Amino acid sequence: MPPHARCALASMLVWLAAGCAAGSDGIALRSWTVREGDAPAAPITLPTHLVGDAFARDGTHVLESDVVIPLEMRDRDLELVVPSLAAIVTLRADGISLGRADLAASYRSVAPQRWRIPRALVRDGSVHLALHVTRRWTQASWIDVVPRLRTMGTTDWSTSIVDATNRAGAACGAAATLQVGLTCLLVYFHDRRRRPYLWFGIQAFSASTYPSFVLGAFQWLGPIDVVVMELGLLSAVWASVHFTHAAFALGRPPRAFGVGVAISAIVVVLFSGPYVATQIAVPFVVALVATVTLYQLARGIGLLACSRDRGSALLLFLAWTALATTTWSDLCTWYALGEPLGGARPGVVGLAFFALFLSLLLSRSHVLALGDADRLNAELADRLALLETRQKEVEALNAELRHQVASRSEQLFSALSVVAKVRSTVVEPAPGDVLSDRYRLERILDEGGMGVVYEATRVSDGSQFAIKIALEAHGTAVARLAREAHLASRVRHPHVVEIVDVDVTRAGQLFLVLELAREGTLKQHRERYRTPALAIVVLAQIADGLAELHRLGIIHRDLKPANVLFFRHGDSPIAKLTDFGISRPALRRTQTSSERLRASSPPPRTSDIVELKERAAAEARIEETLDEPSAPDALTELGAVAGTPRYMAPELGRDASSFGTRSDVFGFGVMAYELLSGAGPWTEPPASLVARGIEPLPHIALAARVPSLDPRLIALIDACLSLDPASRPSAAQIGVALRSIERSLHAAPAPRVQRR
Numbered sequence: 001m002p003p004h005a006r007c008a009l010a011s012m013l014v015w016l017a018a019g020c021a022a023g024s025d026g027i028a029l030r031s032w033t034v035r036e037g038d039a040p041a042a043p044i045t046l047p048t049h050l051v052g053d054a055f056a057r058d059g060t061h062v063l064e065s066d067v068v069i070p071l072e073m074r075d076r077d078l079e080l081v082v083p084s085l086a087a088i089v090t091l092r093a094d095g096i097s098l099g100r101a102d103l104a105a106s107y108r109s110v111a112p113q114r115w116r117i118p119r120a121l122v123r124d125g126s127v128h129l130a131l132h133v134t135r136r137w138t139q140a141s142w143i144d145v146v147p148r149l150r151t152m153g154t155t156d157w158s159t160s161i162v163d164a165t166n167r168a169g170a171a172c173g174a175a176a177t178l179q180v181g182l183t184c185l186l187v188y189f190h191d192r193r194r195r196p197y198l199w200f201g202i203q204a205f206s207a208s209t210y211p212s213f214v215l216g217a218f219q220w221l222g223p224i225d226v227v228v229m230e231l232g233l234l235s236a237v238w239a240s241v242h243f244t245h246a247a248f249a250l251g252r253p254p255r256a257f258g259v260g261v262a263i264s265a266i267v268v269v270l271f272s273g274p275y276v277a278t279q280i281a282v283p284f285v286v287a288l289v290a291t292v293t294l295y296q297l298a299r300g301i302g303l304l305a306c307s308r309d310r311g312s313a314l315l316l317f318l319a320w321t322a323l324a325t326t327t328w329s330d331l332c333t334w335y336a337l338g339e340p341l342g343g344a345r346p347g348v349v350g351l352a353f354f355a356l357f358l359s360l361l362l363s364r365s366h367v368l369a370l371g372d373a374d375r376l377n378a379e380l381a382d383r384l385a386l387l388e389t390r391q392k393e394v395e396a397l398n399a400e401l402r403h404q405v406a407s408r409s410e411q412l413f414s415a416l417s418v419v420a421k422v423r424s425t426v427v428e429p430a431p432g433d434v435l436s437d438r439y440r441l442e443r444i445l446d447e448g449g450m451g452v453v454y455e456a457t458r459v460s461d462g463s464q465f466a467i468k469i470a471l472e473a474h475g476t477a478v479a480r481l482a483r484e485a486h487l488a489s490r491v492r493h494p495h496v497v498e499i500v501d502v503d504v505t506r507a508g509q510l511f512l513v514l515e516l517a518r519e520g521t522l523k524q525h526r527e528r529y530r531t532p533a534l535a536i537v538v539l540a541q542i543a544d545g546l547a548e549l550h551r552l553g554i555i556h557r558d559l560k561p562a563n564v565l566f567f568r569h570g571d572s573p574i575a576k577l578t579d580f581g582i583s584r585p586a587l588r589r590t591q592t593s594s595e596r597l598r599a600s601s602p603p604p605r606t607s608d609i610v611e612l613k614e615r616a617a618a619e620a621r622i623e624e625t626l627d628e629p630s631a632p633d634a635l636t637e638l639g640a641v642a643g644t645p646r647y648m649a650p651e652l653g654r655d656a657s658s659f660g661t662r663s664d665v666f667g668f669g670v671m672a673y674e675l676l677s678g679a680g681p682w683t684e685p686p687a688s689l690v691a692r693g694i695e696p697l698p699h700i701a702l703a704a705r706v707p708s709l710d711p712r713l714i715a716l717i718d719a720c721l722s723l724d725p726a727s728r729p730s731a732a733q734i735g736v737a738l739r740s741i742e743r744s745l746h747a748a749p750a751p752r753v754q755r756r
Contacts (some may be wrong), residue, residue, distance in 0.1 A: 026081070026150025029065055029129070036061045047338060050141035056275045061141070063131040067149060069122045077152040078117040080129065083159050084343025087140035091115040092130040107136040107223060110216035111167065112159045112343070116152060137223040137274035144339035158342055165344040166214055173211035173348035176355040181205035184362065199243035200362060204355055206235035211348040223274035230268045230277070230285045234261050237292040243358075244299055244316065247365065248307065257292065264288050282334050290331060296320040309368070312361050319357035326350025427507060428452065428471055434459065435511060436503050439467055451481065455516060465500055469511040478510050484580040485512050487554050495545030497565060497578040519566035519573065526561060526675060529573070532709060533745060535675050538564075539668075540738035541575040546668060547731035549577070550661045556580065557659055559667035560647045561674070645685045647671065650723055653690030662725035668734065669720025676713075677705040681721055696723060712741050 033041040036054040041064065044050070055061065069078075080091060082101075086108040091098040093115075101113035121127050131147075133140060150156060181204030188197040209232025212218060218225035238261040241253045264284040271280040300317030307313045329340045330347035431454070434440045439456045445466060446453040456467040470481045488499040501513035522529070522538070529538050542564060549556055556563075558579060567574040643652065649666035651658050673681045681699035689696045699721050702714050716737050722728050729737070 026148040026156075027067070027070070028146045028148055029067060030146055032063045032065045034061055034063055046146045047144045049336065050143070055135065055141040056138075058135055060132055060134050063133065063143075065129050067127050067129060069125050069127060069149075071125075073151055074123050074125060075119060077119050078122055079150050079152050079156075080115045080117060080147060081150060081156060081159050082113045082131070082145070082147045083162050084145040084339055085109065085113065085133070085140075085143060087136070088134040089113055090132040090134075092132065093117050093121050094128050096121065105216065106219040107134075108140065108216070108219070110214065110219075112163050114159075117149075137226065138276075138278040142336070144333070145343045162341075162343045165346060165349065169349040169352070170211040170214040170345065173351040173355075174208050174215065174217070176352040177204040177208035177211070180355045180359045181208065183359075196243055196247040196365070197362065199239045199246055200358060203236050203239035203243055204358075206232045206239060207351055207354075209233065209236075211351055214345050214348050223277075224272065226274070226277045227268060227272045227281075230281055231265060233285055233289060234265050234268070237261065237289055240292060240296065244296060247312070247316075247361070248303060248309075250299075257295075260288050260291070278334070279336075286331050286334050289327070293320060293324050293327070297324060312364055315357050315361040315364065319354045319361070322353040322357065323347075323350045326353075429454070429469060429505070429509075435467065435469075435505050438503075439465070439513065441467065456513070464516050466514045466516045467511050468514065469505075469509055471509070481510050481512060487580040488512075488514075490552055491548060491554070493545055493548040494574070495541045495576050496548060497576045514578070515567070515576070517565035517567055517576070517578075519568050521562050521566065522564035522575070522671075522675070523561035525566065529675060530678065532676065532713070533742075534573075535672075536713070536738055536742045536745070538573065538575050539672050539675070540735055540742060542577065542668065542671075543731050543735035543738060545575070545577040546664060547735055550664070550731050554580070555659050555661060556664050556667075558643050558647075559664050559671065560644050561671055564671075643667075645688050646680065648685065648687035649725065650686035650690045650696055651725055653687035660725065661730065662728045665720050665728045665731060665734070666722075666725075668731070669717055669728075672717050673699070673702055673721065676709060676717070677702060679705065686723065698723065710741055710745070712737070716741075 030046050031043070032046060033043050034050060035041040036059065039054065044063075050061065082089065088100065088102070088105055088107065088109065090100050098115045098117070101115055102109040102111060117127065135141060181201045184197040184201035184204065188194050188201060209218075209229045213225060213229040218228055221228065238257065241257050245251060245253045264281075267284045268277070268281045271277055297317065297320050300313060300320055303313035304310055304317060327347035327350055330345050332338065332340055333345075429435065429441055429452075431441050431443050435456070438459055440459055442455045442457055442464075444452060445455050451468055451470045454467045454469065456465050457463070458465065468481065468484075470478045482502075485499060485502040488497070489502075492498065497517070498515050499512060500515070502510070503513075504510050519525070529535050546556065546559070556577065559577075563577060563579040565576050565578050567576060647667035647670045649659075649663035652663055670681060679700075681702070682696065686696035699718075702709065702717050703711075706714075716729070716734065719727065719729055720734065
């Protein structure tokens, strides 16, 4: 058991005998006269409260008594004991001043007051005693314990019990409440979710004002320490109700308690004078403390009956039982009903036990919470293991799905190439149609000459996607869509749009299922990302996606703002590349059907060779249609030369088959130049000039249009726009450079704009 708890237990056992022991030792001096100023003396019988206007202000009154000394006490030194009188008192015996008993008190004594009376003053068989009482507050006129005259050298048990209770008990109560309160507040400020610790911390700190008052810790404030104690008790009872409701999840406390505390606090502040606080404000505080104590006892009994955590409910009930069984005497005293226990304040001991029981309650709750946390952690570990297993299964299924999508798209490409240039009438799907019994079309997002993009909902789970449908059933349009599915299924990257599914409608129309981009394209929101800080982030993401395509051997061939989609991830934009309809494998030729035939085993039949030759010829015709210009102005005719002239590299104007990773980098450079400057790098696309036999000039310097840009960024974009493909950086190098520029911009202040 903690030391303060043992001390509190000993004090509780001691004061239980205080009432029986009072008055059992020496002569009880009940008959006195009281004199205030020049007024005549009036007889009084103790215990009593001196009332009247004369005793409702600062001053001094004199208590006098003529005492007859018994024969057996005349030859010994005597002691006058006043067990409880909250005032500064000076004793005169037969006109001789014996001084103050409590020299440490500033306006009230907090301990029993004792004076030694020499035997020379009592040998004649009588002594005249005069107690000069200095009044600073109401209770200086309350004489609730009868003074006693006793023989020196014998043990004064009753007074020692009162002194031990009020001193040691109050010290234990103050130490316990302050220690527990501080600990609880530290726990709460470390973890704001632990609201019960906050309420108990406030309750304990506020309740410590009462044992501190009994100890006289606030006497330097003067009689205002009564007001401090009253407000502390009001705060404690208010916080105690909140603590109980928070600790046991009982919801919000009744508003009546808050109203009662507010009214009592107003009364305390309005009636804070030393001669009205005890008589007017204290009864409000006492009544509220008693009411809350009864409420908490009732709550404890109710929780014992129905709570699942009966151990915590029992500790709550014991805490308030300890407080109720010890504070009744204190409440009687403050309510001007006398001193039932001879001046002892057992309530301060009860507070120590109260703090002990409630700290045990919180400790128990903490231990239970740790047990629950361990159990939940074990369950979480099991679930994480299960999730990891499921994740591996999902990844395996995704890999298989991507393989199936790639395989299906390749098969579709091979089959559709046989029917190249063959047109058939198709019906354009409308919003509300359900494709393959799986995807319901919601609305049109975009449409062009070769297809339409719809927003769609998967019927099985409500997930939303974008669906791209070829509107014509001829070989070129459908082959491009099949090629897009085939190439996109090979890529899995955060900055490349992911393909989810590929299928054919009942009407024979090929469609792709893609991620749905709700934030539009770079072409639509170019102005939003014009600032260098945002532009660098977006361009770095595009470069990362392009680098992944190049790593997989795929050339995009149509890199432009309309093919950059934006997704939202929190507050940050996510850019993703899309539209692989005219993309091609890099640095290697697609294996034809006849080549696949020669590499296969066993040897094919003659009929199979004829069929595969026909397919190979059809496939070659499609490739020629996609890549070969048919006229000088073919650069602007979609379907003749692949790409958008404005973003095409100049070498493609000379030879459309000379595409490579560096031609994609050129398109990236044009797109970056436009994003940062708001204008194009050339007045006429270089590829168009080259196609007409005109050698293009270098681009308009980016530094001339936006001189405030970081020089490293300008140099990087200039390198991307080089007319010599070998001088252009790779997409991976671009991504690394942009990330480096982005980090330096965050680490250093923004450069100043130079004004001319």
